[in-house]
Amino acid sequence: MKTKGIKNTKVNIVTLGCSKNLVDSEVLLTQLKGNGINAVHESAQDDANVVVINTCGFIDNAKQESIDTILRYVDAKEEGVVDKVYVTGCLSQRYKDDLEKEIPEVDAWFGTRDLSRLLKVFKADYKHELVGERILTNPSHFAYLKISEGCDRPCSFCAIPLMRGKHISRPIEELVKEAKNLVKTGTKELLIIAQDSTYYGLDLYKKRNLAELLKNLSDVEGIDWIRLHYAFPAGFPMDVLDVMAERPNICKYLDIPLQHGSTKMLQMMRRGITREKTEELLATIRSKVPGIAIRTTMITGHPGETEDEFNELYDFVEKSRFDRLGVFGYSHEENTHSYSFNDDVPAELKQERTDAIMELQQGISLELNQNKIGKTFKVIIDRKEGGNYIGRTEFDSPEVDNEVIIDATSEYLRVGDFVNVRVKDTSEFDLTAELVK
Numbered sequence: 001m002k003t004k005g006i007k008n009t010k011v012n013i014v015t016l017g018c019s020k021n022l023v024d025s026e027v028l029l030t031q032l033k034g035n036g037i038n039a040v041h042e043s044a045q046d047d048a049n050v051v052v053i054n055t056c057g058f059i060d061n062a063k064q065e066s067i068d069t070i071l072r073y074v075d076a077k078e079e080g081v082v083d084k085v086y087v088t089g090c091l092s093q094r095y096k097d098d099l100e101k102e103i104p105e106v107d108a109w110f111g112t113r114d115l116s117r118l119l120k121v122f123k124a125d126y127k128h129e130l131v132g133e134r135i136l137t138n139p140s141h142f143a144y145l146k147i148s149e150g151c152d153r154p155c156s157f158c159a160i161p162l163m164r165g166k167h168i169s170r171p172i173e174e175l176v177k178e179a180k181n182l183v184k185t186g187t188k189e190l191l192i193i194a195q196d197s198t199y200y201g202l203d204l205y206k207k208r209n210l211a212e213l214l215k216n217l218s219d220v221e222g223i224d225w226i227r228l229h230y231a232f233p234a235g236f237p238m239d240v241l242d243v244m245a246e247r248p249n250i251c252k253y254l255d256i257p258l259q260h261g262s263t264k265m266l267q268m269m270r271r272g273i274t275r276e277k278t279e280e281l282l283a284t285i286r287s288k289v290p291g292i293a294i295r296t297t298m299i300t301g302h303p304g305e306t307e308d309e310f311n312e313l314y315d316f317v318e319k320s321r322f323d324r325l326g327v328f329g330y331s332h333e334e335n336t337h338s339y340s341f342n343d344d345v346p347a348e349l350k351q352e353r354t355d356a357i358m359e360l361q362q363g364i365s366l367e368l369n370q371n372k373i374g375k376t377f378k379v380i381i382d383r384k385e386g387g388n389y390i391g392r393t394e395f396d397s398p399e400v401d402n403e404v405i406i407d408a409t410s411e412y413l414r415v416g417d418f419v420n421v422r423v424k425d426t427s428e429f430d431l432t433a434e435l436v437k
Helices: 019-034 060-078 090-102 115-120 160-164 172-184 210-218 239-246 263-268 275-288 307-320 347-370
Strands: 010-015 038-041 050-055 084-089 142-146 189-193 225-228 250-255 293-300 324-329 376-385 388-392 403-407 418-426 430-435
Touching: 010 019, 019 038, 019 050, 019 084, 019 115, 019 142, 019 189, 050 060, 050 090, 060 084, 060 090, 084 090, 090 160, 142 172, 172 210, 189 210, 210 225, 210 239, 239 250, 239 275, 263 275, 263 307, 275 293, 275 307, 293 307, 293 347, 307 347, 324 347, 347 418, 376 403, 403 418
Parallel strands: 010 038, 010 050, 050 084, 142 189, 189 225, 225 250, 250 293, 293 324, 403 430
Antiparallel strands: 376 388, 376 418, 388 403, 418 430
16 A cells, blocks of 8 residues: 555544643644544544554553554554554654664654654644644543643653653743633633643743742632642642632642652652651641542552561551552662662552452442541532433542542433532442532
């Protein structure tokens, strides 16, 4: 099959990994379309002759999924189904030299900050007038807003700085402009994301300026909910809590990855905080923003985690009663500080510890949910699924948190609507509710 001319090109962008990658894909999609190129995201038709795979390189499972996806499209190229396969994103940034040798059939490899170079293969220019414009790939009523790129933290287990580089904040004016543009397309909820959102502004404004950014975004007309993700605990800017408490459209929700409950493990992980300081921070957050839902993540099986350290983690989770919690088994990542340690916790034990924490959290989540029975909540409708509408409260982020199930047989609601519901029943992670009229 001969390569088609640029005018006949159809580009399929395939996204793997986190919401930050999704935003990068949306920016690429917007730039390609702005250059008059036919581009789609996650095409169901498989009729595109060029494929761009935006990869994840975070942990072993994610890397394997990225490689499997690349190989699938390379096979499609060999069969003549597609003409070109380009790879971008974190895996490509981190392992480009090795991957070029292993998978020579890929036409070109790009890093996480190579958008202009990637556009050039399509004879497209980076259009500065499109900065702040984005074609959304998820339902338009919510949108991720990436406020910075990269990370300056020295966490021993984390390869993100290797893939995403140093922290670079985006100016407040640019982010406000993007928020206003998103409102025009129907966005009601902004999900603030970054590798480290609480570091925001240090490079541009010489101070942590997340609170100021939140105030400016909160003033954007049409934004009903603003949700804060990926807040680093060490050096947490307390003025953020004041803004959160005083602004009704900033959700009482905080995603703050804590990673462990043992001071010894936190030191080995280079987190810059102790268990005691973490507990003080959690108490302050809960006192300044009453009713706040706290989401966190934990890592089990980091090198040096003995039964004692794991028991400390278990005790910490049991006492802290997080509203939302995810757990990952430690992944031994090359070129990180932790890679110099012996990966001494067997895979089966990592899994056992992960399962134990998740089982504990299920019980906590069920108890917290049962306390909501009979109470009324404002909910945004995300989708209709079978005979139910699926929505979320302000205490829940899309795709990772609890959902609210509402019987659709006797009601008509639109996706993106806000409604008030009364909780009737609950499971560990979901609420069943009825409309309050």
